[in-house]
Amino acid sequence: MAKTKQATIEEIIQKAVAAQRIAGERQAQDAFKATEKRLYAYSIIRLKIENDRERIDEIRCAGVHTSSKSIVRFQRSGVRLTNEEIEQAQIQDITAQIAEDEHEIESIDKALTVISNDPYAKVIQYKYFEGKNDGEIADLITCDERTVRRNKSRLVGRLAVFLYGAEAIG
Numbered sequence: 001m002a003k004t005k006q007a008t009i010e011e012i013i014q015k016a017v018a019a020q021r022i023a024g025e026r027q028a029q030d031a032f033k034a035t036e037k038r039l040y041a042y043s044i045i046r047l048k049i050e051n052d053r054e055r056i057d058e059i060r061c062a063g064v065h066t067s068s069k070s071i072v073r074f075q076r077s078g079v080r081l082t083n084e085e086i087e088q089a090q091i092q093d094i095t096a097q098i099a100e101d102e103h104e105i106e107s108i109d110k111a112l113t114v115i116s117n118d119p120y121a122k123v124i125q126y127k128y129f130e131g132k133n134d135g136e137i138a139d140l141i142t143c144d145e146r147t148v149r150r151n152k153s154r155l156v157g158r159l160a161v162f163l164y165g166a167e168a169i170g
Contacts, residue, residue, distance in 0.1 A: 028160075031168035035160040039128035042108055045101050052098050059087050059094075111162040120151035124159075127152055 064086050081089070115121045122141060126132040127148075134145045134152075141148070160168035 028168050031160040031164040032156060035156050035163055035168075036128070038104070038108060038163070039124065039156070039159070042105065043129050045104055049098055049101050049105070052094050052101075056091050056094050059090055063087060064090060107163065111159045114162050115155050115158055118151075118155060120147075120155060123148055123152050124155055 063083060112121075112124070115124065120141070123137055126137045126140060127134075132140070134148045137148045138145045157168070
């Protein structure tokens with residue numbers, strides 16, 4: 001009886017360890033994919049910051065359009081806001097978005113310093129920031145496409161660890 005109970009406990013422990021290992025692999029895979037999404041978004045976020053700054057300038061110069069859907073959330077029933085208050089609210093809202101986007105850019109820039117001395121660091125720039133495919137990258141850095149893919153994966157893995165910590169280790 002004691003042996004079957006011990007065997008059952010050992011089975012439960014083995015299943016728990018296996019489940020934990022699978023969960024850890026899934027977390028690492030999720031961190032890798034999330035890192036790739038952030039890298040692909042990097043250039044677009046930079047453009048968005050510029051666009052948002054231009055929107056602030058437009059609001060300051062031309063004011064808000066009273067028919068704009070974006071001002072509806074600043075209007076509460078029973079409370080009348082002046083155009084100046086609406087302008088200030090919109091500017092504050094856009095400024096907060098810019099700050100969040102700049103924080104994302106800074107986080108990625110810091111992560112990129114981790115791989116900056118790597119001989120294949122250009123792979124990240126070419127792939128995620130310039131949109132080049134593996135063949136084009138291989139031609140640019142004179143290597144095989146498999147070398148590009150292998151080093152891209154390795155470098156994204158290092159960036160994922162910087163951005164997400166131990167959960168990115170698979």
